[in-house]
Amino acid sequence: MSKILIKGNSAIVRGALLGGATHFFGYPITPASEIAHSAAELFTKSGRTFLQAESETSAINMIYGSSAAGARVMTATSGPGLSLMLEGVSYLAGCELPSVIVDVQRAGPGLGNIWPEQSDYNTCCKGGGHGAFKNIVLAPASGQEMTDFAYKAFDLADEWRMTVILLSDAYIGQMMEPVGFPEEAKHGARKDYAVYGDAESRGNLVSSIIMNQQGLAELNAKLQAKYRRAEEELVDWEEQQTDDAEYLLAAFGITSRIASTAVRMLRADGIKAGLFRPKTLWPFPSGRLAELAGQVKAMGVAELNDGMMADDVDLAVAGTVPVHRFNWFGGYVPSAEELVAQVKEAYNG
Amino acid sequence: MVKHTKPKGFYDEFLRKAPEGGPAAGTTHYCPGCGHGTVHKLIAEAIEDMNIGDRTIFLSPVGCSVFAYYYMDAGNIQCAHGRAPAVGTGVIRTRDDAIVISYQGDGDLAAIGTAEIVHAANRGENMAVFFVNNAIYGMTGGQLAPTSLLGQTTATTPFGRLQEREGGPIHMAEVIDALDGPVFVERTTLSNAAGVMKTRKAVRQALSNQVERRGFSFVEILSPCPVGWKMTPVQSRVWMKEEMEKNFEVKKFRDRDHVTRSSGRMNLMDDDALLELLLPAEGKEAVSTAKLEEELRVKICGFGGQGVLSAGTLLANAAIVDGLEATWLPSYGPEMRGGTANASVVISSLPVGSPVIARPTALLAMNGPSLDSFEDDVVSGGLIIVNSSLVKQKVKRDDVKVIYAPVSAMASEAGFIKGANIVMLALYLLNAEAPSLDGLKSVIPRLIKKKELVDVNLKLIDRAEEFNKG
Amino acid sequence: MGVIVAENHVEVNADLCKSCRVCVETCPKHCLEIGSGINALGYQAVRFDSEECTACGMCFYVCPEPGVLTVIKGADK
Numbered sequence: 001m002s003k004i005l006i007k008g009n010s011a012i013v014r015g016a017l018l019g020g021a022t023h024f025f026g027y028p029i030t031p032a033s034e035i036a037h038s039a040a041e042l043f044t045k046s047g048r049t050f051l052q053a054e055s056e057t058s059a060i061n062m063i064y065g066s067s068a069a070g071a072r073v074m075t076a077t078s079g080p081g082l083s084l085m086l087e088g089v090s091y092l093a094g095c096e097l098p099s100v101i102v103d104v105q106r107a108g109p110g111l112g113n114i115w116p117e118q119s120d121y122n123t124c125c126k127g128g129g130h131g132a133f134k135n136i137v138l139a140p141a142s143g144q145e146m147t148d149f150a151y152k153a154f155d156l157a158d159e160w161r162m163t164v165i166l167l168s169d170a171y172i173g174q175m176m177e178p179v180g181f182p183e184e185a186k187h188g189a190r191k192d193y194a195v196y197g198d199a200e201s202r203g204n205l206v207s208s209i210i211m212n213q214q215g216l217a218e219l220n221a222k223l224q225a226k227y228r229r230a231e232e233e234l235v236d237w238e239e240q241q242t243d244d245a246e247y248l249l250a251a252f253g254i255t256s257r258i259a260s261t262a263v264r265m266l267r268a269d270g271i272k273a274g275l276f277r278p279k280t281l282w283p284f285p286s287g288r289l290a291e292l293a294g295q296v297k298a299m300g301v302a303e304l305n306d307g308m309m310a311d312d313v314d315l316a317v318a319g320t321v322p323v324h325r326f327n328w329f330g331g332y333v334p335s336a337e338e339l340v341a342q343v344k345e346a347y348n349g
Numbered sequence: 350m351v352k353h354t355k356p357k358g359f360y361d362e363f364l365r366k367a368p369e370g371g372p373a374a375g376t377t378h379y380c381p382g383c384g385h386g387t388v389h390k391l392i393a394e395a396i397e398d399m400n401i402g403d404r405t406i407f408l409s410p411v412g413c414s415v416f417a418y419y420y421m422d423a424g425n426i427q428c429a430h431g432r433a434p435a436v437g438t439g440v441i442r443t444r445d446d447a448i449v450i451s452y453q454g455d456g457d458l459a460a461i462g463t464a465e466i467v468h469a470a471n472r473g474e475n476m477a478v479f480f481v482n483n484a485i486y487g488m489t490g491g492q493l494a495p496t497s498l499l500g501q502t503t504a505t506t507p508f509g510r511l512q513e514r515e516g517g518p519i520h521m522a523e524v525i526d527a528l529d530g531p532v533f534v535e536r537t538t539l540s541n542a543a544g545v546m547k548t549r550k551a552v553r554q555a556l557s558n559q560v561e562r563r564g565f566s567f568v569e570i571l572s573p574c575p576v577g578w579k580m581t582p583v584q585s586r587v588w589m590k591e592e593m594e595k596n597f598e599v600k601k602f603r604d605r606d607h608v609t610r611s612s613g614r615m616n617l618m619d620d621d622a623l624l625e626l627l628l629p630a631e632g633k634e635a636v637s638t639a640k641l642e643e644e645l646r647v648k649i650c651g652f653g654g655q656g657v658l659s660a661g662t663l664l665a666n667a668a669i670v671d672g673l674e675a676t677w678l679p680s681y682g683p684e685m686r687g688g689t690a691n692a693s694v695v696i697s698s699l700p701v702g703s704p705v706i707a708r709p710t711a712l713l714a715m716n717g718p719s720l721d722s723f724e725d726d727v728v729s730g731g732l733i734i735v736n737s738s739l740v741k742q743k744v745k746r747d748d749v750k751v752i753y754a755p756v757s758a759m760a761s762e763a764g765f766i767k768g769a770n771i772v773m774l775a776l777y778l779l780n781a782e783a784p785s786l787d788g789l790k791s792v793i794p795r796l797i798k799k800k801e802l803v804d805v806n807l808k809l810i811d812r813a814e815e816f817n818k819g
Numbered sequence: 820m821g822v823i824v825a826e827n828h829v830e831v832n833a834d835l836c837k838s839c840r841v842c843v844e845t846c847p848k849h850c851l852e853i854g855s856g857i858n859a860l861g862y863q864a865v866r867f868d869s870e871e872c873t874a875c876g877m878c879f880y881v882c883p884e885p886g887v888l889t890v891i892k893g894a895d896k
Contacts, residue, residue: 002628002629002630003629003669004629005662005665005666005669005675005677014627017623017627018623018624018627022443023439023442023443025438025439042626042627044615045615045618045626046615046617046618046622046623046626047614047615047616047617047618048617049442049443049614051438051442053435053438053468054464054465054467054468055464057432057435057464057465058432058435058438058464058465058468059435061428061429061432061435061436061439061465062435062436062438062439062442063439064428064429064432064435064436064439065408065426065428065435065436065437065438065439065440065443066439066440066442066443067439068426068436068439068440069406069439069440069443069444069447070443070444071439071443073439073443087429088429088432091429171678171704171705174678174679175676175677175678175704176662176665176676176677176678177674177675177676177677177701178669178674178675181627181628181629183624183628184620185620185623185624195406195424195425195426195440196424196444196447197403197404197405197406197424197440197444197446197447197448198403198404199403201424202402202403202422202423202424204424204425205365205418205425205426205427206425206426206427207409207418207425207426207427208427209415209416209427254704257701257702257703257704258702258703258705259702260702260703261702261703262702262703264702333705334705335703335705335706335707335708336702336703336705336707337707337708338707350825350891350892350893351889351890351891351892352874352876352890352891352892353876353879353880353888353889353890354879354889354890355885355886355889356885359885359886371859372834372835372858372859372860373860375832375834375835375885375886376835376837376860376884376885376886377883377884377885379883380837381837381838381839381862381883382837382839382840382841382883383883384883385883386882386883386884386885387880387881387882387883389885390880390882390883390885391880393885420885539881541845542845542877542880542881545877545880545881546877546880549880575839581840582839582840582841583839583840583841583844586841586844
């Protein structure tokens with residue numbers, strides 16, 4: 001496979017088009033704007049649709065309409081834009097409409113700044129909008145995964161009739177790496193619930209309002225059953241040097257890259273470290289973490305937030321091993337050296 | 350002969366409303382005398398007469414008409430409050446042949462959804478918007494609407510709407526008429542039979558515009574809300590005539606020359622064309638097989654405009670050509686525009702872990718501040734190359750290799766001052782384990798966008814080689 | 820000795836009427852009135868009682884309910 005050096009934010013658009021995306025509606029925001037730039041060029045040139053909306057609120061509702069009309073549709077944004085989109089994400093969930101959202105995380109709260117954080121974790125992994133729903137959350141850690149996850153996201157969204165969020169960050173989005181691309185283009189199939197403006201779909205209704213309590217309770221029960229099934233079937237993760245690890249670092253996205261180097265440095269210093277990197281943040285790979293808790297002496301969770309994933313790790317290991325928290329905010333990204341120093345301090349006391 | 354009866358644009362029975370059937374499945378959920386039912390009827394009749402039921406996608410809003418999908422025999426989408434024009438944009442951009450109807454009330458369209466309606470109208474989306482203005486919030490219990498009249502008493506203006514407090518009523522037809530996008534804008538009234546018949550005509554015009562793909566049509570319909578206004582249905586129509594129509598001028602604002610509007614979309618590429626567009630061209634497989642024992646961490650720093658970021662991409666590309674892994678991470682944002690900039694490039698035989706460089710193995714300092722900032726970080730035994738054209742101070746460290754090279758002057762002498770970054774990069778490659786200088790030479794013709802600059806860049810590499818020989 | 824098969828008239832589906840009186844007020848020939856019976860929805864439904872009907876359809880269009888009124892045009896006299 002030939003590779004080109006490309007920004008994660010550009011790679012994702014190519015993966016999406018090859019994955020069958022036909023429509024992109026978005027609103028520019030740093031550090032996600034290159035996605036809109038690439039989409040404006042490549043969706044348009046390939047005869048697909050790119051439209052810059054007047055706001056993220058409108059963008060997500062364009063997605064709602066386009067998905068209701070049967071398209072494979074996506075947007076890209078960052079934290080402040082994601083907040084505006086959450087209304088629509090809840091409606092998508094209520095209607096079980098598929099969609100793909102890329103969140104290139106920046107630092108918050110508020111306008112914050114344009115450097116990386118991973119503080120949209122809870123917003124994305126715990127649902128985010130009103131009502132009890134979930135999104136499938138994939139955490140790319142490289143330009144290659146930006147492409148690969150975008151490529152498969154539309155199949156996942158269609159199959160599960162859910163929103164798939166690619167939870168990236170400013171560094172994974174802005175960084176250039178060699179990336180190879182899948183050599184087969186995929187296409188979405190006709191959806192029996194969508195409205196196509198034809199006789200066959202004339203009887204269809206896309207709606208999330210169910211006025212009788214029993215009917216809405218039944219929808220919720222159906223959604224929850226689907227989510228339990230997803231927890232069984234969709235979890236995905238990567239392990240590095242966990243076979244004999246006594247200290248397990250858990251991290252996703254950009255911090256997993258730093259942790260990967262840190263594991264190598266810790267081993268050079270005589271500490272048998274390993275890396276656990278969730279590729280799906282929801283569903284969260286709790287089962288495997290619980291297994292590893294029986295093997296290692298301690299765990300550490302490195303993330304650019306206040307310990308959002310660490311909460312899920314705590315739940316998974318249920319107090320059986322100490323879980324150290326290594327947290328940074330404000331757009332500051334630590335070096336591997338800094339992480340190593342913190343691990344040593346926490347582990348060796 | 351039946352002249353007028355329940356139009357076929359309605360479902361025969363409203364089973365989404367009353368699954369059990371019977372009279373409840375024959376009536377609307379609207380209060381007695383409400384205008385919504387009349388507007389629904391006019392639309393349903395037009396759908397039947399124009400034979401567009403199969404093609405129609407009807408958008409229900411939030412408000413009293415949230416359940417319009419109970420009645421309209423079409424593809425139905427229920428939308429979030431105010432967002433129907435954005436939803437409709439998504440639909441019509443997906444189904445070129447659909448007839449998209451956005452049906453909205455005054456809270457939906459003129460309060461929470463002002464951005465969506467204004468921009469859909471301004472883009473001239475192929476859709477028909479029916480805006481039912483009854484000057485009050487019906488469903489939530491009679492609160493102030495953006496279109497409530499001054500002095501009007503509502504649940505949230507118990508002492509009457511006051512200009513100084515709530516502002517005056519918003520005139521949406523006039524707002525929409527201020528935009529270039531729409532082809533048809535009219536305000537009608539349901540206060541009397543003649544008004545209803547004019548509304549009927551406007552509805553049909555708006556839908557016929559859709560059939561002909563003429564663009565965006567907007568019909569504002571003044572409509573009674575007897576219960577919300579605390580009047581009888583008959584009184585409410587009198588109030589419309591005497592109060593509402595004085596404030597909201599009933600008129601046709603615009604009926605543009607009818608021209609079919611294209612989707613503006615380019616030809617749809619098939620799979621082969623898409624792959625050709627997206628995949629890298631053949632023949633760029635890595636040819637060389639450089640091996641590195643330790644990863645290289647290169648920090649390239651300078652003023653914005655000195656080409657440090659592009660030098661970084663050239664370096665990373667040269668590494669890939671040599672079969673190595675690489676990451677390129679920019680410092681970016683405001684500092685790119687005039688301040689200092691730097692690129693971090695990590696090169697390795699193994700997949701790169703952290704792209705963040707705390708301890709560079711090499712520092713390429715294009716200006717003084719860069720040397721000040723990063724000199725102490727360089728690993729012992731590392732390399733610092735200093736642009737001595739601009740940097741007057743000397744490196745203080747004695748445990749690193751230092752090269753002073755006037756790269757700006759060298760580039761300037763060659764007549765291309767912007768090539769200083771290439772000289773710097775070439776000097777680095779001449780003194781680094783990898784990638785090879787040949788790798789750099791091979792990527793320049795591909796990556797330099799201005800083709801007339803390829804030769805001068807290659808010439809600068811020759812100068813760097815001469816300089817390096819001493 | 821022609822027998823008029825059908826006069827202009829309005830058929831009322833009385834069970835669906837909400838008694839808003841808008842048709843009563845609108846009819847130029849005063850062909851409609853509110854009846855005294857109570858329908859399935861609890862309203863006093865409108866009823867048609869006149870030979871003046873021109874089948875103009877105004878009652879049909881102003882009526883907010885989809886299925887209450889059907890206007891029949893009679894054969895030419």
